[in-house]
Amino acid sequence: MTLHFSRTHRALAVSVGMATITALAVLPGTASAMPTGGAATKAAPAAASPSLSYVVNVRKGYGHADRVRKAIEAAGGTVVQSYDRIGVIVVHSAEPGFATAMRAVRGVESAGATRTAPLPAQTTTDVGAPKALTAEEVRAATAGAAAGEDPLEPLQWDLKAIKADKAHEKTLGSSKVTVGVIDTGVDDTHPDIAPNFDRAKSVSCIGGTPDTSDGAWRPFTTGGSPHGTHVAGEIAAAKNGVGVTGVAPGVKVAAIKVSTQGGSFFYTEAVVCGFMWAADHGIDVTNNSYYTDPWYFNCKTDPDQKALVEAITRASRYAESKGTVNVAAAGNESYDLAADSITDPASPNDSTPGDRTVDPSECFDIPTQLPGVVTVAATGAKGLKSSFSNYGLGVVDVAAPGGDSTAYQPPQAPATSGLILGPVPGGKWAYMAGTSMATPHVVGVAALLKSAHPHAPAWKIKELLKEDADATACPDPYDIDGDGKADGVCEGGRHHSGFYGAGVVNALRAVR
Numbered sequence: 001m002t003l004h005f006s007r008t009h010r011a012l013a014v015s016v017g018m019a020t021i022t023a024l025a026v027l028p029g030t031a032s033a034m035p036t037g038g039a040a041t042k043a044a045p046a047a048a049s050p051s052l053s054y055v056v057n058v059r060k061g062y063g064h065a066d067r068v069r070k071a072i073e074a075a076g077g078t079v080v081q082s083y084d085r086i087g088v089i090v091v092h093s094a095e096p097g098f099a100t101a102m103r104a105v106r107g108v109e110s111a112g113a114t115r116t117a118p119l120p121a122q123t124t125t126d127v128g129a130p131k132a133l134t135a136e137e138v139r140a141a142t143a144g145a146a147a148g149e150d151p152l153e154p155l156q157w158d159l160k161a162i163k164a165d166k167a168h169e170k171t172l173g174s175s176k177v178t179v180g181v182i183d184t185g186v187d188d189t190h191p192d193i194a195p196n197f198d199r200a201k202s203v204s205c206i207g208g209t210p211d212t213s214d215g216a217w218r219p220f221t222t223g224g225s226p227h228g229t230h231v232a233g234e235i236a237a238a239k240n241g242v243g244v245t246g247v248a249p250g251v252k253v254a255a256i257k258v259s260t261q262g263g264s265f266f267y268t269e270a271v272v273c274g275f276m277w278a279a280d281h282g283i284d285v286t287n288n289s290y291y292t293d294p295w296y297f298n299c300k301t302d303p304d305q306k307a308l309v310e311a312i313t314r315a316s317r318y319a320e321s322k323g324t325v326n327v328a329a330a331g332n333e334s335y336d337l338a339a340d341s342i343t344d345p346a347s348p349n350d351s352t353p354g355d356r357t358v359d360p361s362e363c364f365d366i367p368t369q370l371p372g373v374v375t376v377a378a379t380g381a382k383g384l385k386s387s388f389s390n391y392g393l394g395v396v397d398v399a400a401p402g403g404d405s406t407a408y409q410p411p412q413a414p415a416t417s418g419l420i421l422g423p424v425p426g427g428k429w430a431y432m433a434g435t436s437m438a439t440p441h442v443v444g445v446a447a448l449l450k451s452a453h454p455h456a457p458a459w460k461i462k463e464l465l466k467e468d469a470d471a472t473a474c475p476d477p478y479d480i481d482g483d484g485k486a487d488g489v490c491e492g493g494r495h496h497s498g499f500y501g502a503g504v505v506n507a508l509r510a511v512r
Contacts, residue, residue, distance in 0.1 A: 050118030051094040053080075053208070053269050055311040056102050056111045058087040068107050075101040081208045081269070083276055086314040090208040090269045092119065099304060112307030114268040116294055117350035144414050150237075150245045152429060157381050157415040158401035162441055163508035164247045167448060170511045172239060172250030174451035179235050179253050179443055180283035180324075182274040183228030183290065185219035186255035187425035190229060193253065195238040196246075201254035201281045208269030210277055217255035219425055226424035228255060230432050231289050233423035234440035235447065243429055244421055247444025247507060251451065254283065258290075265293040265350055268308045271367065275315035279322040284450045285461075286319065287443040288328035288367050289436035294348035296331075297363035305363075312366050320372050325450070325458045327443045328368035329435035330377045330390040334488065337369065337392030338498060360392075369395065374446075374462055377499060378402025378438035380409030381418045383472070385488070385499040387480045389435055393491040393498035397462075398469050400445075400505050402438030403431075408480050441505060448510040468510055469503030471495045 054077065058068055068089070072079060076095030083089070087109075091098070102111035142151040159165050178198050185204070188197040204216035219225055236253040237246035256277055258270035271292050278286050292298070292312060298305035316326050335342050337360050346353040360369075368375050377399040378386035385391060386404040403419040411418055419431035442465065449461050449468075456464075474490035474497050481487065490499040 049094045049096050051092050052098075053114045053119060053267065054091045054093060054099055054102075054111060055114055055268055055272070055307050056089040056091055057109045057307055057310045057314070058089065058107050059109055060087060068105060071102065071105040071108075077102075081273065083272065083315070086276070086318050088272055088311045088314055090272070099307070103303065110303065110307040110310050112304030114308060115265070115350055116348040141414060141416075150239060150241060150243060152244045152421060154414045155416065155421050156244055157411040158403075158420055158441065159245065159247065161379070161381070161383070161401045162247070162445065162505055164245075164444070167507035167511045168239065168245070168249070170508075171448070171451065173236075173248035173448050174454070175250060175252055176454065177248075177251040177284050177447050177450045178282060179248075179251060179447050180256045180274075180278045180286045181228050181232045181235070181253060181440075182256045182258055182271070182278070182286050182288050183231055184225040184259040185217055185228045185257035186232045186253070187218055187229045187423075188255065190233070190423045190425065190427055192233050192237040192240070192243040192246075192423045192429075193229065195240055196236045196249070196251065196253050198252040198254040201252075201283060202256070203277050204257040205270045205273035205277060206257060206260060208273050210273060217257050219257075220261045223261045224425065225259065226430060227289070227432075227436065228257070228259075229425050230422040230430060231287055231436065231440045234420065234437060235287065235444045237423060243423060247441055248447040248451070251447045254281075256283075256286075266290045267294075268292055268311055272311050272315040275312070275319045275324075275326070278324050279315075279319035283319075283324050285325045285327060285443050285446045287440050288326060288373070289434075289439045290329070291331065291368065292366045294350040296344050296347050296349075296365060297342070297358045297360070298366055299358060299363040301362060309364055309366055309370075313370050316367055316370050316373060320458045323458050325374065325446050325461045326367065326372065327374040327376060327439055327446060329439045330368055330375050330392075330396055331365055332378075332388045332434045332436075333390060334388055335390045335392075336488070336498070337365070337390055337395040338491075339392070360395075372458075372462075374398065374442060374465065375501070376400055376435060376439045376442045377501065378404075378433075378435045379500070379504060380404030381406075381411035381415070382409040383504070384409060384475055384480060385478065385490070386433070386435075386438075387487065388433075389438070391488065391490070391498045393496075396498060396501040398442055398465055398502055398505050399472065399500040400438040400441035402435050402441075403433030404480075445505045445507050445510050448507055452511055464510070465505060466502035468506050469501075470506050471503040472497070472500040474499060
């Protein structure tokens with residue numbers, strides 16, 4: 001038996017140092033998968049077809065071509081945003097045959113619908129009721145903080161696991177380094193985040209069009225998700241005598257909001273916008289703790305999904321060419337991403353999902369399986385692969401603490417939870433777990449590396465991440481729940497394995 005967490009995770013919000021402790025649970029519908037054969041099963045169109053969003057990918061030199069734009073209009077499309085530097089055009093259309101018509105246009109390499117649900121995207125309700133920390137536990141942690149520690153730092157077993165506490169004795173990172181959190185939005189008013197927040201580099205990319213109006217980057221006030229705020233705090237929560245400490249508490253953090261209301265869907269047009277924004281606004285590292293909806297895996301044998309892979313590949317590569325290191329979560333379904341086949345039961349997750357068997361060599365979790373993206377697996381408090389973490393030899397690059405059930409991997413005192421503590425909106429703090437939580441640890445270490453090597457290109461920072469990682473041998477067997485049955489097979493050797501890649505990242509080596 002293993003635990004499974006969706007890509008946005010169960011949370012506990014704790015009002016620290018106050019009279020009340022509030023439980024907050026978030027289970028938005030972000031888990032995705034796919035139906036049989038790689039294509040969505042769509043009902044016959046009604047008399048009035050719904051408007052959908054599309055990406056049209058054109059060959060180099062065709063970004064401004066009148067022929068393509070006229071063809072878009074003739075096929076019943078309206079251009080929403082054009083990224084001419086990479087040849088990606090975002091279009092809305094209510095014509096069921098729009099993508100098919102565009103694929104026949106000279107200069108168009110691929111075109112496909114980014115969703116199966118009509119515009120605007122659906123939303124979900126946050127639900128759940130996990131157990132909150134007791135007031136005694138909060139007081140004990142606050143009282144137990146050593147000199148130089150933030151009040152809740154004793155509960156952050158994850159910092160010690162990657163030697164971030166030792167790294168902080170040497171440096172907190174450079175304020176000239178900015179991390180972009182491509183996520184559900186960030187509460188920049190949180191006392192742990194406000195000191196390091198970069199408003200000028202923050203944006204909402206929902207719908208595929210940058211929105212820089214004040215506060216557009218924040219989580220939705222109704223149905224908003226704490227996910228992005230938690231991630232931002234794991235990376236760069238200030239060392240300021242409040243709450244928790246980030247892995248790189250001296251660097252800047254920017255919000256790049258790409259999810260629909262409720263933290264529910266991360267659609268291609270928004271993700272492309274996010275990478276392009278990061279590339280053009282001096283973002284040094286991006287955190288991508290999500291997969292691109294509505295397909296968990298995007299199969300290049302399906303013309304729609306092929307277009308989505310191509311669009312985000314172009315955007316992420318463009319960002320890397322500008323010096324941005326892109327880091328992404330491996331996922332939380334215990335999948336072996338290097339297996340010959342995977343059964344994916346829940347895609348498209350914005351309409352009617354259905355089972356299908358996919359070939360991971362042809363069908364990709366994006367952005368985590370795109371070329372050049374650093375893929376991160378999660379570990380628990382005992383250093384083992386988290387029970388839920390995806391893995392795969394040749395797929396996972398590095399590993400980092402993402403938490404796990406205390407029943408499987410209990411932490412050492414004074415920490416009381418095997419999950420990861422971080423800030424959430426409203427000036428509170430919460431526990432979450434998942435590869436979503438592992439990824440910001442890697443991003444924080446990458447930010448420390450960039451601080452130490454300000455002129456290093458993206459490829460060099462990625463190389464150093466692996467070189468500095470603590471090589472971790474495969475557990476044999478991997479029986480995380482102790483029932484006598486293997487819960488996954490780790491392939492590879494000590495220095496490169498399917499569970500841990502090159503190993504668990506090491507913040508202290510990054511600053512030496």
